[in-house]
Amino acid sequence: MATSPPPPKSPSEPPPPLSSAFTVICVLHSLLALFCGSLMMFHARAFYSLGHGTDAADRLLGSTAQDRLLIRTSDSFAGLLLFAIGLLLLMVSNIKDPEFQDFFAKGCTALHVIVAAWRVSFERRVEDLAGDCLRQTVGDFLLALSWVLFVVYSWKEKYD
Numbered sequence: 001m002a003t004s005p006p007p008p009k010s011p012s013e014p015p016p017p018l019s020s021a022f023t024v025i026c027v028l029h030s031l032l033a034l035f036c037g038s039l040m041m042f043h044a045r046a047f048y049s050l051g052h053g054t055d056a057a058d059r060l061l062g063s064t065a066q067d068r069l070l071i072r073t074s075d076s077f078a079g080l081l082l083f084a085i086g087l088l089l090l091m092v093s094n095i096k097d098p099e100f101q102d103f104f105a106k107g108c109t110a111l112h113v114i115v116a117a118w119r120v121s122f123e124r125r126v127e128d129l130a131g132d133c134l135r136q137t138v139g140d141f142l143l144a145l146s147w148v149l150f151v152v153y154s155w156k157e158k159y160d
Helices: 021-042 044-052 054-060 065-092 098-121 133-159
Strands: none
Touching: 021 044, 021 065, 021 098, 021 133, 044 054, 044 065, 098 133
16 A cells, blocks of 8 residues: 655745754864863863963963962863853754754854954953964854854755
8 A cells, every 4th residue: 555745835835954064063163162161170281281382371270279279160160161061052953943043053153253352352461361362362253153154054045
């Protein structure tokens, strides 16, 4: 007994585009956040050395025992937050709703631009961080650009 294929949907309702670009971008950003969060929680010196160099890393870790404890505690919480953001990105990567994907990509773009503005406004004033401010700001804009390219790609799929 043969079954008939399902009837086509109405022509006024186009099917949602199934793009894997959102999943790929979310997973890549998630891996980056998970890696950096883990380094911040468990290997702060290596994380600072990776981002700012060994001399700046020694200065950023504090000079007294109390400073070091406070900085390590703060870094652990910041790393935990970044790790949680990585897990959230990993969970969000499986959502197939195109409207949500567009909204989420715009929000991530805005977040990366705000972080870049914060770096330019505040981090460049800190002597130990000023040397890497430009490189990290460019990195923030590149992360934002990946979301912008996704939004442009999704508009292309939506209106073609």
